[in-house]
Amino acid sequence: MHVVIGGYGRVGRYLAHMLEKQGHTVSAIDHDPGAFEEIGEISGQKLVGPVYDRGTLVAAGIERAGCFAAVTAGDNSNIVSARIAKETFGVANVVARIYDPRRAELYREMGIRTVSSVEWAASRILRIIGDEGQLSEYQFGEGEVEMLELEIPARAVEKRVADVETPGEIRIVAIVREHAATVPAPGERFRPGDRVYAAVASGSVDKFRALLGIKEVRR
């Protein structure tokens, strides 16, 4: 597959190398010629220009690209270039990096999948420092459904799986107990130390937390 990468900063470079290692072809675009002076060659094309410039995108092979990744340092450059890739050039798989999590809604309205470095880093750190209210690591579709992972809080121990499930909103997918995972039956009771994985509709995350007795955490 041919991948066009808009933005050749740390994420763009790392992504380009990983894609080439996997056998894909890559073209990278950056408005700053200095971006390409960093050590670490890629065999793909490097083009200097605005990431949303039509001529530059065409030169980068956007018309035959299976994927476009917008990873510049500017949310608006990412929004504009991602939308052009999707709508003007019909690229099947378009993904954009977001700095400001509040912009996620804009991308959702445009039907562009996003990765929020801020949210992702914060949620990983929260997990490491053992906060109960987990943010999601996985999203399905355009983010309508999230996969939440959390250690069962003391208040929810002895509750049954069915007590915290809601049809169409919340489903317990797996429990990891003493290093072994199971897909639990509705009558299964949570035990201390359980790691729980739940598929939750994005609008029902707070409800899920309430069912588990977790204090409100801002998302």
Next chain:
Amino acid sequence: MKVLIVGAGKAGAYLAGKLHTDHAVTVIDQRQATLDRLRAWAPDVHLVHGDACEPAMLDHAGLAGADLVVAVTGDDEDNLVVSWLAKTRGGVANVIARVNHPANTWLFSEMWGVDCALSPPALIASEVLDRIAASDPGRDDGAPVA
């Protein structure tokens, strides 16, 4: 009319100065110092300090009631995102945007909610080219020489 101007640079400030006596004008800019300069010579303009590409900031600035939005920042991608928000979120009837770099003119269309795109460099260039053409004797389109 309720006019929302995004970008308090030369174009935005000049426009606010022209309009504020007859219209309700709001200007949004991220640069406090730029807004302070504008305050000095257009005291009754409503100034909002913030990022107009944030939906909540636009709402706070009164997007919902605006009759006209003018996006005149120095960044084409910002003008496009503002225009798109003005049209899709605010349902604004008239959206005017500045094209800073003529190469980006193709983007300033219905796709981004732009009703009218203005490109100062393109306007200057076309005026210059017209003058050159008019004064070039080789381009005389008069009757053929007998």
